[in-house]
Amino acid sequence: MTDGPTRESVLTRAVSILECFDSDSPVLTVSEISRRTGLHVATASRLIEELVTHRLLERDTERRVRVNVHLWELASRALPALSLRDTALPVMQMLHRIVGHNVQLGIRDDADVLVLERLIARNAVQNVARLAGRLPLAASSAGLVLLAYGPPGVAETVLAGRLERFTPYTVTAPGQLRRIIADTRLRGYALCRGFFTEDATGIAVPLRDGRGTVIAALSIVVPNDANAHNHLPALQAAAQAISETLAQQRGR
Structure with missing residues (x-):
């Protein structure tokens, strides 16, 4: 070899x-x-x-x-991530119509968020994520959800490494990020105003499999304004619907 x-x-x-x-x-x-x-x-x-x-x-x-x-x-024949994407996509499309903004599905792959699917809204705020692209765990709403519900060692490894600043609002202090991760787990969602792009707010919630394990993050990217938080209920309802479908699939 x-x-x-x-x-x-x-x-x-x-x-x-x-x-x-x-x-x-x-x-x-x-x-x-x-x-x-x-x-x-x-x-x-x-x-x-x-x-x-x-x-x-x-x-x-x-x-x-x-x-x-x-x-x-x-890859499509056996990759579990693509099965997750197929399960989530109909609900993501419904959420996309409701919120009128960008919708994304991501999983953790090593030290990044891997984007499995994204739906782009016309005239919506810029979304830098790309299909099959990667986002930083510490500077994206999906990444913070995956850190909050993932193995503790992953978060500590990320916090001990180089934390890149993308905007003036990106949090790069390990202690502050540790508190944000803890708050994310407590609240059940992450809301990041201007972390990755200044004019956008990322909001993410966890997706669970039939065992209750968080396996992915569902997120939306909306304008960074006073109305951003108003989209959270629709996002949570969509995540609940996807998680229930995953649980039903496991029970078959």
Whole structure:
């Protein structure tokens, strides 16, 4: 699996190639992949051809490289997160119509919030979250909910690390964040005014599975004004409906 005792495995290098692609860079040349991964062009080219053979990558008419839909197909067959997304989506669509603002579904993946789904409202406040994108745990309403209900060690690890400031209102003091996390658990929701973008308020509530374990966060992004809190009841009702459906699915 390796070319030598100190070199990365073939699998590690193949994964590094797949991780080059994102919503800002859906199509790349071999040279660009080589620069992003640090692999020699010849090595990158060889691995890309193998990934193309296995239908994990594909080439366009200009020989540029993109992710093949087969990779999504493989993930969709068994990934529990996609089943959660399918269960939540009808209720999210209803909530989207009621509040008229952006609605998001996120889970914790390591030290980030992974966005499983987002519904964008026309003329709504800017929403920087992207589908399959990531948000910081400590600076997003969904992240604070997931920290509040997650394993204690995760929160302590996040608080001990570098806390990035995105706006003048981002809380970066570990002690203050620890209190916010505790308040989130006590109240059952997180409300973050201007934490991530100054003109937006994020509000998030937990989603529970059939065992009562918090597995995700449902959130809305609304204008940062005096009316933000008024959307909380609709958000809570939507989360309750999704959690009840998850519990029914577990009982079948």
